[in-house]
Amino acid sequence: MKFAVIVFPGSNCDIDMYHAVKDELGAEAEYVWHDAESLDEYDGILLPGGFSYGDYLRSGAVARFSNVMKEVVKAAEAGKPVLGVCNGFQVLLEAGLLPGAMRRNDSLKFICRSVELKVANNETMFSSSYEKNEVIQIPIAHGEGNYYCDEATLAKLQENNQIVFTYNGTNPNGSLENIAGIINEKGNVLGMMPHPERAVDELLGGADGLKLFQSIVKQWREAHVVNA
Amino acid sequence: MYKVKVFVTLRESVLDPQGTVVKNSLHSMNYSEVSDVRIGKYMELTIKKSERPVEEAVKEMCERLLANVVIEDYRFEIEEAVAQ
Numbered sequence: 001m002k003f004a005v006i007v008f009p010g011s012n013c014d015i016d017m018y019h020a021v022k023d024e025l026g027a028e029a030e031y032v033w034h035d036a037e038s039l040d041e042y043d044g045i046l047l048p049g050g051f052s053y054g055d056y057l058r059s060g061a062v063a064r065f066s067n068v069m070k071e072v073v074k075a076a077e078a079g080k081p082v083l084g085v086c087n088g089f090q091v092l093l094e095a096g097l098l099p100g101a102m103r104r105n106d107s108l109k110f111i112c113r114s115v116e117l118k119v120a121n122n123e124t125m126f127s128s129s130y131e132k133n134e135v136i137q138i139p140i141a142h143g144e145g146n147y148y149c150d151e152a153t154l155a156k157l158q159e160n161n162q163i164v165f166t167y168n169g170t171n172p173n174g175s176l177e178n179i180a181g182i183i184n185e186k187g188n189v190l191g192m193m194p195h196p197e198r199a200v201d202e203l204l205g206g207a208d209g210l211k212l213f214q215s216i217v218k219q220w221r222e223a224h225v226v227n228a
Numbered sequence: 229m230y231k232v233k234v235f236v237t238l239r240e241s242v243l244d245p246q247g248t249v250v251k252n253s254l255h256s257m258n259y260s261e262v263s264d265v266r267i268g269k270y271m272e273l274t275i276k277k278s279e280r281p282v283e284e285a286v287k288e289m290c291e292r293l294l295a296n297v298v299i300e301d302y303r304f305e306i307e308e309a310v311a312q
Contacts, residue, residue, distance in 0.1 A: 057269075057293070057294070058296055061293060061296065065293070093298075094296065099298075100298060101296050101298035101299040103238070103242065103243075103245070103299060104245055104246065105245075106243075106245050107245075108245050108246060108249060146245075148242060148298070148299055149298070150241075150298075174245075
């Protein structure tokens with residue numbers, strides 16, 4: 001399975017993402033610049049964290065119109081797994097691939113620390129290696145992670161079981177219903193504020209994020225490899 | 229040429245944490261008459277005249293990029309700039 005790590009001007013978690021899938025997971029990975037014309041050769045798309053285009057106007061607002069995003073939309077429509085972490089999540093929201101929007105953290109502070117997440121839905125291609133309601137430790141690092149959507153959208157998210165990760169215990173940013181990560185209706189586009197790519201090695205404080213990437217590969221193998 | 233002033237603010241239904249902090253600060257300065265503060269963005273666009281009505285073009289720019297209509301409202305004022 002071959003992953004594309006999309007790099008926008010201002011992305012700064014691209015190297016962590018690449019390291020997670022290439023070195024820790026053992027999959028193939030390549031950096032893909034924001035002006036790329038095609039993502040056809042990749043099986044999974046990863047949008048890393050950072051401050052694409054300096055977060056000018058709004059987080060993700062400018063990146064959403066970069067050339068490669070047309071290809072990300074195409075990949076999402078084709079059913080390929082698309083994961084957006086932190087700024088990547090914000091880009092997916094701006095692009096309309098996921099519903100809702102981000103507000104500034106309710107504390108107005110940039111928060112960088114490890115938090116507890118609850119796996120609210122383990123029946124997705126991104127979370128199948130976790131137990132239902134498993135509590136995991138994943139770092140967050142954001143100033144605008146305060147997820148918001150209107151009531152009708154929230155009802156739909158709940159009805160379709162699209163809330164995949166929630167903050168366990170204290171909510172660090174004020175997000176609606178403690179939402180930390182949501183998936184699209186089709187189940188192949190996940191956006192989350194916490195950084196699983198920063199939790200892939202016990203030496204670096206924890207490896208709870210690795211199962212997320214393992215879930216993607218597991219699902220892909222089941223679908224694409226004969227006698228998997 | 230047109231000079232277009234675009235104002236973007238968080239929707240009424242969306243809590244504005246920055247506005248709340250500024251309001252509290254004004255209160256602590258004894259401006260107790262302030263009942264609400266909303267913080268937004270102000271943009272100035274200079275637009276060349278074209279066949280397309282400027283209102284229509286600016287509305288589209290706001291909807292697509294300048295505001296995120298999920299959480300933000302926008303309004304704009306169009307002035308016809310005198311050629312220098």
